[in-house]
Amino acid sequence: MNQRTSPRLLVAAALSALACLQPVHARAGDAEACFTASEEGQRLRDEGRLREARARFIACGGAGCPDLVQSDCAGWLSDVTARVPTLILSARDEQGHDVADVRVTIDGAPLAARLDGKAVEVDPGERVLRFERAGSAPVELRLVVREGEKLRRVSARLARPGAPGAGAGAPGAGAIRPREDRAASSPAIGLFLPIALGGVAAGSGVAYAALGLSARADADRLRATCAPRCAEADVDAVRAKILGANIAFGVGVAALAGAVAALVLRRAEPEAPAAAATAAVHVLPVRGGAAAAVGGRF
Known part of the structure; x- marks a missing residue:
């Protein structure tokens, strides 16, 4: 005895199968969106766009995402939130x-x-x-x-x-x-170096003259009283004064040259901060006198 299947029964079976399959497709689509949000969030975080990255991590850390993605996104969300200024x-x-x-x-x-x-x-x-x-x-x-x-x-x-x-x-x-020029706003700073070097030159000139005159007077006295059998100590004292006069002369010349160079370079480069200018005077005693050199960065 053959029995024909009822059309209503077939429709009911099809609807049941569709109802079972639909959540699977929905879950697959949700998982794909979670992975996409996770990847975009990491990229935005690395680019410094922290606020956008946080929104992506919130999306992939939701309850509809796979457990592993939720865990990763929750950790990234906490880190990004702390870093947002x-x-x-x-x-x-x-x-x-x-x-x-x-x-x-x-x-x-x-x-x-x-x-x-x-x-x-x-x-x-x-x-x-x-x-x-x-x-x-x-x-x-x-x-x-x-x-x-x-x-x-x-x-x-x-x-x-x-x-x-x-x-x-x-x-x-x-x-x-606008950028402010320290030398222009305070001209006294730019003039400090040449003024200081000029003072050194003047002081060295005074010392040179004083020591030179004193050495000459002592030498004349020795020639008139005890030459050529003068005490070695007296002769050494005259030599020391002559050496000191030569050193003072070298320092004065070097300082004067430095002051002139500072003024020339200051006029040539008015925008250079005066604080950046440095100069050094080196004096080396040599036999019978002294050698001096001036160096600097202006």
Whole structure:
């Protein structure tokens, strides 16, 4: 006796099979998305885009991902969260009062629509913050933000366009300003080296004259009283004065040459910081006199 299969029974069996297969496909698709999020998160982390990397690690650390992926992403998420820097932004008007209606961008992208005193997260690296407020000149601050740096305070002073100090950041905030030349801002620093060397030259000249005259007077006295049978000690004293006069003469000439060179090079390179100029005078006693040399870096 043949029995025909009911159409309803066939439909029910097909629906049951489809219901069993559908979760498998869904789970396979979820696992693939988890692996993709894990790989993207690692790449973004290595590129320094920590905030984007954290979002990927949150996605692959969810309950729908395989246990191994969840474990890895949870560890990476903890590490990245600790490394994300945070800034506390503030701004003041010309009178020094706090202002809140300030828009801030970072590298041209929106960062804060308003200042509320709360910390904001940024990625590490060299960043340019721009503070904008209606009726005030915009202020740009360049910062080097470090990984793991938390609650760094960054402030800007907002003033009317054209007002003194308009567009400048608060002291130490990293405002973009033209390079200041220390020698130009303090001319006395640039003149210190030639003045000092000139003083050495003058002092050496005085010493040379004093020792030379004294040695000559002693030599004349010895010639008139005891020559050629004078005591060796008296003769050595005259020789010592002559040697000292020669050394003083050498030092004076070297110092004078150094002072002239410092002045010439300072005029030729007015932007060179005076603090970088150094000079040295070397005097070597030789038989019957002294040798002197001057060297330096200007």
